[in-house]
Amino acid sequence: MKRFAMWILAALALAAGSASGADVTLGAGDVLKISVYGSPDLGLETRVSEAGNITFPLVGAVAIGGLPVSAAEKKIGGLLESGGFIRKAQVNIIVTAMQSQxxxxxxxxxxxxxxxxxxxxxxxxxxxxxxxxxxxxxxxxxxxxxxxxxxxxxxxxxxxxxxxxxxxxxxxxxxxxxxxxxxAPRFYIYGEVQRPGAFRLERSMTVLQALSVGGGLTPRGTERGMRIKRRDAAGVLQVLDAKHDDVVQVDDVVYVKESLF
Structure with missing residues (x-):
């Protein structure tokens, strides 16, 4: 199981490395650093309001909430051009703090x-x-x-x-x-075992495997007459005879008896 856990971590790392670099969508609370090529006086750092707006020099309020960064850049540039302030405005937006998403x-x-x-x-x-x-x-x-x-x-x-x-x-x-x-789901084992306590329940774990997880029998323990205490769907406690190949379920309590001989 440890080797498989390492496999899972490797798969997660691969997934992170292959994530798409798609355009970020802007929203309320995002902090933006905006610059306009050739016009340093128009540069500013601002936060998107709850209404999804920012206030930009010369053009005033601009609704950019819900827009990808590239679309917001084009929108601000278009407003600067249509207002006659800048020809062929090149706007760049850097998201310095992503709060909305x-x-x-x-x-x-x-x-x-x-x-x-x-x-x-x-x-x-x-x-x-x-x-x-x-x-x-x-x-x-x-x-x-x-x-x-x-x-x-x-x-x-x-x-x-x-x-x-x-x-x-x-x-x-x-x-x-x-x-x-x-x-992780757990089971419990107590009685005449070396390490009584709560342990991680692996898939399809048998009573014999559970006994091994508990460190095996003490010198006084016996595999005969083991019991499983288990609650049914109604919450009623059942006491079952435990066979070696029985599958242990979530929250089962395995009891190992003391040998009489």
Whole structure:
């Protein structure tokens, strides 16, 4: 599993490196540094208002919210030309602080926080940018998005997606999307084992594998008569006889008895 985790990290890094350099879309709160070639007196640093406007010398209020940077440059240049202020205006915009288009990456991630959405980015891109899963990270990621006033939640199995090479659920992101990396599922083992406690539940883990994770039996332990304590769908606790090949489920408690002989 460690080798596979390294594979996942490599895939995330590759995704980050191949992200598109598409034009950034401007929005409220973005800080811009604007210059006009040959007219240093028109240069300024400004912030896009909540209404999506900036105030530019000579032309006044300019609505640029929702425009890509290149379109905003052309719009300001066009206003300078149509107003008779500059012929063939060459406007350059640098986004010094991207506030409008940010993604929240939370949960079991190495560098949780808010990240600017610079150009086109997918789920895998942002996971890579946030440093990948930490030691407690599971295979599942929740993606919460709001589109046209409707909030949706998708659960993506990252490991399965990489194993199959099927990236149809590597969704493109938009501003204010939330990525949440779930904690890895756990099981518990106690009784006559060397290392009782809570452990990460690997896929299709058997009772015998769980016993190995717990360090094996103590000198007084026995594999006979092991029990699994498990809650059913209604929350009722069940006590089951445990066979070596039984598959351990999330939050199962495996109990290893003491040998009578």
């Amino acid at each position: 940010q993604i929240s990456v939370l949960g079991q991630i190495n560098r949780p926080g808010r990240y600017p959405l610079e150009g086109r980015r997918s789920l895998m891109d942002m996971l890579a940018q946030a440093g990948g899963f930490n030691a407690d990270g599971g295979d599942m990621v929740s993606l919460i998005r709001k589109r046209n006033g409707v909030t949706t939640k998708d659960t993506i199995d990252i490991v399965e997606m990489v194993r199959n090479g099927d990236f149809t659920r590597d969704f493109d992101l938009a501003g204010n999307d939330v990525i949440y990396v779930e904690r």
